[in-house]
Amino acid sequence: MVLLKGVDKGGFVWYTNYESRKGHELSENPHAALLFYWDGLNRQVRVEGSVQKVSEEESEQYFHSRPRGSQIGAIVSKQSTVVPGRHVLHQQYKELEEKYSKEGLIPKPKHWGGYRLQPNRFEFWQGQTSRLHDRLEYFPQEIDGKRVWKIVRLAP
Numbered sequence: 001m002v003l004l005k006g007v008d009k010g011g012f013v014w015y016t017n018y019e020s021r022k023g024h025e026l027s028e029n030p031h032a033a034l035l036f037y038w039d040g041l042n043r044q045v046r047v048e049g050s051v052q053k054v055s056e057e058e059s060e061q062y063f064h065s066r067p068r069g070s071q072i073g074a075i076v077s078k079q080s081t082v083v084p085g086r087h088v089l090h091q092q093y094k095e096l097e098e099k100y101s102k103e104g105l106i107p108k109p110k111h112w113g114g115y116r117l118q119p120n121r122f123e124f125w126q127g128q129t130s131r132l133h134d135r136l137e138y139f140p141q142e143i144d145g146k147r148v149w150k151i152v153r154l155a156p
């Protein structure tokens with residue numbers, strides 16, 4: 001689970017550590033599916049597409065908009081690697097907190113930043129009591145040189 005930080009014309013954006021497990025997986029295979037699920041509404045939206053890193057500037061801007069504690073946490077955490085114990089993280093956090101105790105910019109680690117998924121398939125799923133659930137698939141098609149979203153109904 002990650003925080004969906006933004007949606008714009010370019011796609012869906014989230015931030016993480018590029019050297020995390022998912023970071024390595026995305027560098028091998030830059031395609032992903034995002035899943036949004038609302039239990040109470042019996043509803044799910046699945047978005048598939050290709051993934052690219054956002055620009056350094058965009059990552060810098062977001063990194064520095066976060067609370068200073070979160071910025072330090074991002075430096076401390078070598079995400080997805082084995083840690084001998086919580087004390088190690090706390091110790092490193094304390095050291096960096098002291099180092100950056102004065103006002104001033106905390107440098108964003110090179111390996112921390114955003115990804116943007118450019119969608120090429122959406123599936124809207126709405127549960128029905130009959131179990132004949134609705135599944136509407138949207139995918140792009142070229143028609144007369146224009147890219148339009150084609151919609152089909154899939155069997156549940």
Ligand SMILES: Cc1cc2nc3c(=O)[nH]c(=O)nc-3n(C[C@H](O)[C@H](O)[C@H](O)COP(=O)(O)O)c2cc1C
Nearest residue numbers: 001002003004014015016017020021022023079080
């Ligand atoms: C509610 C929630 C929000 C999270 N948001 C993020 C996030 O925005 N970015 C992130 O890197 N990890 C986030 N995490 C942690 C990830 O789920 C995951 O543990 C971490 O990214 C390491 O994943 P990996 O080892 O598969 O790469 C969040 C976890 C939860 C429960």
